[in-house]
Amino acid sequence: MKLHWLYGALFSGRKLAWASAGAMLLTSMAASAATEVRVWHSLSPYNKEVFESLVKDFNRDQKEVTVKLKAFGSEEEIEAALDAAKKRDDRPQLVQLDDDRAPDEVAGRSYIQPLHALLAKYPIKDAKWFLSEQNTFARDSKGRLVAFPYMVDVPVMFYNIDAFKKADLKPTVPQRAWNGLQDQLVTLANNGSRNCPLTSDQPVSINLENLAAVNNQLYASNDNGLKAKSKPAFSFDSMYIRHLSLMISWVRSELMVKPEFDSVATKRFAGRECAVLLSTSGNLGYFKNSKKLDFAISGLPYYPQVTQKPGNPFVGGSALWVTAGQSKDSDAASAQFLAWLAQPKRAAEWYQNTGFLPLTEQAFAQTDNGYYKDLGDWKQLVAANAKNPGANSRGFRIDNYPQIRAMFHATLEKALSGNQPAPTALNTAAVEAGKLMRK
Structure with missing residues (x-):
């Protein structure tokens, strides 16, 4: 009887071990199934920390997409790396670039997908962009948004x-x-x-x-x-x-x-x-x-x-540009991440903690007057950019x-x-x- 009991215990132990191993394998497979979105940026050290904190929250909020960041010292370094990587599998899905006052040219590059093309397939629901459509930053000659206006400043x-x-x-x-x-x-x-x-x-x-x-x-x-x-x-x-x-x-x-x-x-x-x-x-x-x-x-x-x-x-700064040639799943994952950044709470947090202009009208509306209390004319200076700009300050193309x-x-x-x-x-x-x- 003792031998039989010991054999049963060993058998049960093996079943438990196999079940545990199976669970671990399934968890590992689920983790590996997450679609990776690589983001290259050249944010200042302080704004880099703010962005990293947001990305950690995003990665924690869901399991379908994993965002991985890579920091560069300047946008010139990004341009060089992007040019070298555009035909390799390790190129990013999202990249921080200035529109160089020629957004049509940047949007027309072989390795760039204009934002409006991505959003036509994967719309960001309910987001109302803060910057007036009359402002030419990150918009092509037809007024279409070609990049995600996330690092915009004045x-x-x-x-x-x-x-x-x-x-x-x-x-x-x-x-x-x-x-x-x-x-x-x-x-x-x-x-x-x-x-x-x-x-x-x-x-x-x-x-x-x-x-x-x-x-x-x-x-x-x-x-x-x-x-x-x-x-x-x-x-x-x-x-x-x-x-x-x-x-x-x-x-x-x-x-x-x-x-x-x-x-x-x-x-x-x-x-x-x-x-x-x-x-x-x-x-x-x-x-x-x-x-x-x-x-x-x-x-x-x-x-x-x-x-x-x-x-x-003039509005300046930079934006997140979507790269072309990615898989359908990759594009969907990039759109999911951008939509998350555009959520009023997240967009308000980014605006308040960095000084970049609000991404959406909702982000500006969610920022109460207490935030502006000791900041002088900041609220008025920001609000002016939601209105149609004057003829001399819409932007320039050179x-x-x-x-x-x-x-x-x-x-x-x-x-x-x-x-x-x-x-x-x-x-x-x-x-x-x-x-x-x-x-």
Whole structure:
């Protein structure tokens, strides 16, 4: 009997072991059956953490799709990797790219699938995009959305409230007029902010592109290149000359630190070294998370001599583009992930924690006034982008604009270093831009 009992126990134990092993095998098979969505991005370290947290929530919420992230140091690195991987199985399903002010060109690449084509098969229900359809960012010439507008930002003026208080400036907000701001910078420099009254990391955006948009002027001819009759041209008139001359004088008199890159300017502002920073709104979340930094946001400065009321700046940033040539299951999985990101709760979380513009109207509506309490004019600056933009701030279309922007950057660097007067720098830049457009 004992032998029989022992045999039965051993047999039962084996059945349990086999059942357990079978369950483990089924679990493993289920896990391996999940469709993988690879996402390449070049988010800043802080926004990268926010995105990773959202992706962890998505992967935890369901088992059908697994999102895997790969971070790059810049969008240029992504472009190079994408070009090398477009014929390999390890290319991503979603990739962060700028539309380069030529979204039709990006959407027409062999390895890109326009977002509207994916959404025609897998619609995102009930999502109402926040950006006005009149805004040209990530939209083709027919107004169709070609990419998921997820990392969209606008240039703004961040200011350190403590620095303004220390300088006894009342009210503790920067003036929007450039000349009025100059007077405040002198006071700030003489009262605690000598090392860095003002800095920026966006010289082309602030001093060329949005100098036009905020002053309600065209940036380029042919309605900023939106009319396809002929190539647009740059004409940097007296407004640009006077402005760049002013900026050169600010650098010389140490009211402004020359543009600083690779997060140098943002780190200095976060560390309370600089009183004013002209940068992108995508830094807002990083600054909110910075210890002891009391800051707020205003719109970019303008010239009352040119326009009575400042216009909106151009929308910029980047978007998630869908790659072409993926399987049906892969496309469905990508659409599922994008739809999840577009859910009001998730989209509101992304907006509030980063400073990128809201993805949807619902995300903006879900953000209560408590969020904006200490952020200055941020709510009004954001809300303006849901309305139809003015003719001068819808966007612009310029062929080979990445190369032109790089040339503009080098030209401004030379001028701000005191090596070239403003009229010469701007005239040279306009001529060189025309040549690059024709390439």
